[in-house]
């Protein structure tokens with residue numbers, strides 16, 4: 001059995017190393033040759049996968065951090081406290097990767113600091129830039145106690161603990177602004193976007209769906225950590241989280257439905273165009289299937305069904321962000337776009353780096369509370385995995 | 394507003410000679426990109442092009458494409474570092490020393506105008522500047538000066554508006570009854586007349602009369618509201634739930 005785990009881990013390590021290797025090569029090309037030679041972007045289609053995936057999905061998937069902070073520190077619902085650290089870690093790493101991704105996408109990455117001193121408060125992009133900067137700082141402060149604890153820097157620990165409440169509140173406010181402002185970015189192109197996605201409510205959709213997916217990311221991570229590190233979270237907490245996820249995703253969908261009906265756009269859904277098919281796929285994967293699973297009490301209390309629903313919600317969320325940023329725009333502007341191999345290479349590298357960093361942090365810092373994980377829970381969460389590994393031997 | 398300059402392009406008078414695009418290249422020191430100006434496309438080295446279209450009786454129509462120099466420009470509003478500016482004389486200008494290369498201006502321009510130096514390692518955004526350097530010396534734009542038929546006319550925007558309305562009134566059979574640019578997305582400093590609906594000549598359609606920056610403006614106006622209401626809400630909930638937990642604890646003790 002030991003052997004099985006080892007073989008398993010080495011295999012993924014090699015895959016990861018290959019991805020990072022190609023990512024570094026893509027980076028080299030991007031830096032030396034510029035955007036034109038390495039991306040499939042064009043004058044007709046200036047924002048591609050690095051915006052649609054690295055930024056829009058990256059920020060959204062980091063939403064778990066502020067949600068759990070709000071639940072446990074503002075609403076004082078104590079039982080969710082074990083979720084705080086993994087959620088904050090994810091958010092912090094997520095934002096670091098978003099910043100890294102942004103540097104690839106900017107035509108003049110070394111001038112990014114201009115945003116600090118040259119202001120245009122009419123620009124949503126300006127709001128986005130400031131939210132990224134401030135919230136990454138806040139996330140660092142929120143995560144720092146874990147580091148200070150480890151190295152026993154008690155005086156620093158005391159300082160961050162003292163300011164922790166206002167910092168948490170600031171984090172929640174900044175997240176609210178940031179998640180919604182990513183949707184607001186697209187408000188200004190009503191005529192350049194497909195009507196199935198353009199709506200004055202885009203910021204609301206972005207905000208609500210980010211909350212929904214944030215919950216699912218927590219479930220996803222907890223399950224994976226249980227398999228890989230033997231560290232995870234209690235099942236009954238996760239079940240409740242799954243329900244919250246379904247509620248936010250469901251409500252987002254209902255508002256969208258009312259919105260489409262009110263503006264007479266329902267017909268577009270069945271128009272049988274590329275857009276309508278991708279819209280239906282997005283709704284099916286990201287909303288209908290997972291919400292149906294989660295609303296069933298029996299299913300959501302089963303570990304792997306809960307996990308499967310989380311995977312659906314996360315996939316559907318990414319589908320939505322890519323639809324908003326690519327599908328909705330490329331067709332209408334006659335700009336066929338598919339990311340280049342280097343764009344994909346860089347994005348995959350960022351994902352792998354994120355997973356490595358997460359693994360590293362979980363291993364060396366107290367991210368998951370080990371004591372939650374006594375025999376009985378282990379039974380519940382580890383059983384399928386153990387079976388699999390045993391079968392492998 | 395009074396001294397704002399502009400262009401009136403009347404496609405019914407355009408013969409498709411392409412002189413304007415050539416003169417533009419010269420006036421702005423742009424690289425030659427094509428031997429046939431009618432086949433050229435807008436690019437980082439081409440600020441304006443003339444294209445051929447077919448009218449309803451199969452007649453040839455020629456129309457130009459260039460920055461419309463919007464009255465309330467989307468590009469100015471979206472740039473996070475304020476690299477774009479609408480000057481009082483009319484031209485919408487780009488300051489490359491500020492640009493960080495996010496390309497939001499390109500993504501957002503309703504007329505799909507700004508072009509990027511994709512092959513450069515320190516790229517600039519490029520587009521028509523309404524010959525701002527010539528305007529300063531009291532000269533018209535190069536394209537208007539060279540136009541042999543007067544299809545492209547330079548002048549005070551207010552005068553051009555009157556002129557355009559006049560032409561439609563006097564020749565209702567020639568013109569499609571609309572001045573493109575009078576109200577599109579809040580209006581532009583480049584006005585266009587044509588014999589057919591404008592989207593057939595490649596101009597953006599379905600534009601609202603409201604300037605597009607208003608759309609994001611409404612979302613941005615909500616920011617201070619979200620901040621203050623959010624702070625009050627979070628603070629209130631923090632205090633309330635804490636108090637509730639305390640009372641629950643005390644009650645537990647008493648029992």
Ligand code: SF4
Nearest residue numbers: 460461462463468502
């Ligand atoms: S046409 Fe586009 S680039 Fe020109 S001023 Fe208007 S928004 Fe800016």
Ligand code: SF4
Nearest residue numbers: 472492493495496498
């Ligand atoms: S690409 Fe440059 S000019 Fe255009 S919006 Fe971004 S920073 Fe502003």
